[in-house]
Amino acid sequence: MSATKVVKLTSTLLVSGLLLSGCSWFFGDDTEPETPDTEEEVPVDETDTDSDEDDPEDEDEAEVDQDMTVWFPQIEDTLLDYEGEGNEFAPFTRYPQFVKDDTLQIVESTGGTDIVIIYEYADDEVREVFKRAETYFREDFDDTGLASEQEDFEIILQQPLEEGHSWESPSGSMAEITGTNLEKDLPIGNVLTIEVTRSYADGSEVVEYYGENIGLVERVFRVDDDEANNISSTLRTISENRPEEFQLTVYSVDDQAMGLDSTLVTMELYTNDPARLAIADILKGQAPTTETAQIIADGVDLNFMYLRQDGVVHADFSVELVDMNAGSGVEAMILQGIVNTIGEYYGVEDVLTTVDNEPYESGHILMEEGETWSVDHSNVN
CATH class of the missing domain: 2.40.360 (YmcC-like fold)
Known part of the structure; x- marks a missing residue:
């Protein structure tokens, strides 16, 4: 087969294949160019043609992240x-x-x-x-x-x-x-x-x-x-960067120690913030707008607080809670203020208040094992 026929046939099949195979044309060789191996060139070019359809990058883009x-x-x-x-x-x-x-x-x-x-x-x-x-x-x-x-x-x-x-x-x-x-x-x-x-x-x-x-x-x-x-x-x-907000009513003893004042505060909690710590700060008067509504001393810790399956909230305080140096009437009002604040936050009627996981006991008040306080607004001003 002559070189002219080979060129004509190859260009008909695939122009790019001819250009790749006929390299001798670009070197000015006077000899007759070798017959291009069309069986090798066509598959290579077919692979190039199919690459647009089977491109792995395109497949990755279409895949759904399994995470x-x-x-x-x-x-x-x-x-x-x-x-x-x-x-x-x-x-x-x-x-x-x-x-x-x-x-x-x-x-x-x-x-x-x-x-x-x-x-x-x-x-x-x-x-x-x-x-x-x-x-x-x-x-x-x-x-x-x-x-x-x-x-x-x-x-x-x-x-x-x-x-x-x-x-x-x-x-x-x-x-x-x-x-x-x-x-x-x-x-x-x-x-x-x-x-x-x-x-x-x-x-x-x-x-x-x-x-x-x-x-x-x-x-x-x-x-x-x-x-x-x-x-x-x-x-x-x-x-x-937004907190979750809760409205909380704090009940504290009034200036005359004759009843309980109520103060509405906004409690802000971010993700993974336990309400226990925020409420403890509020009861201590350490949160914004609660300075005048302090119920417990700064050294008192709220060890744990949770809602039980029976609908009673268990709030356990450190032993410093009983060291309030208050008369029996004021002590009872302080405890009532704590119970009202925590009980209303949870929306329950009864709160079990313990000290280091033991029944509350002071010089004036002695609670039995499992005895609870009820939310009571009779002394609220």
């Missing part, structure tokens, strides 16, 4: 505010109260209630393991062991994080990942999300979108096939 903390992060000191449509409880806020190695406790506040939820991070899934409504105080429920109001846990996310993957939770719900790498146009901007559709025995559905490095960004509750009846909640703002 659960990317889609359900353990954020701290951040208030998430959701706008809502469909009913009065659709808007809500979320705040992370406690973050540990494998758990996240958040409070979800709607117009009707505050719900505390604990999420547990397992190797391949995130579970909702604790839920308690009507909870207007901060408590590390993972430590106190208070029972959850739900019978079985709910699996929120599960690997593999890929479209079509489904699972059944011990609670009875069925969930499926119905979308990945979905761009959601939200008030906070465009967010890359995973879509999870969860169905329940009553026929209702909840579609939740989890945003990269944010967590829950949208929730749509479907009652029926009519979209007009949907109830939706969409993330509106993210406020970082």
Whole structure:
């Protein structure tokens, strides 16, 4: 075959292959160029052509990050505010109260209630393991062991994080990942999300979108096939370096030692801040606006404080509490002020007050084992 025919044939198949193989043309060689090996050149060029379709970098971009903390992060000191449509409880806020190695406790506040939820991070899934409504105080429920109001846990996310993957939770719900790498146009901007559709025995559905490095960004509750009846909640703002705020009424002995004055203060707690320490400072008059509402001496420690399963709050103080050098009437009012302050914070009627985990005992007052004080406003001015 002549060189002319070879050139014509090769250029027809692939011009770039000819240019690579016909290197002798560029060196001014007077001899006839060698016949290019088209069987070797064509596969090389085919590989180049297919590289646009099978580029590993493109595949990596399409893959979903399997790290659960990317889609359900353990954020701290951040208030998430959701706008809502469909009913009065659709808007809500979320705040992370406690973050540990494998758990996240958040409070979800709607117009009707505050719900505390604990999420547990397992190797391949995130579970909702604790839920308690009507909870207007901060408590590390993972430590106190208070029972959850739900019978079985709910699996929120599960690997593999890929479209079509489904699972059944011990609670009875069925969930499926119905979308990945979905761009959601939200008030906070465009967010890359995973879509999870969860169905329940009553026929209702909840579609939740989890945003990269944010967590829950949208929730749509479907009652029926009519979209007009949907109830939706969409993330509106993210406020970082924000505390959670609680309104606390402090009851202290008045100047005449004739009754109890009440002072309303705002208690600010960041993520992982126990309420116990903040309340101790408030009782000592060391918090802002509480200087005139001091109940206990500076040297008194609040050792522990928690809500028991029977609805009684147990507050244990250091032995310095009994060294108040007050008459029996004033001592009783001081203890009543402590009980009223702590009892109202938890929303309970009875408080067990102990000293170094022993019944309260002083020169004037002796409490029996397990004996409690009741919240009482009869002496409040």
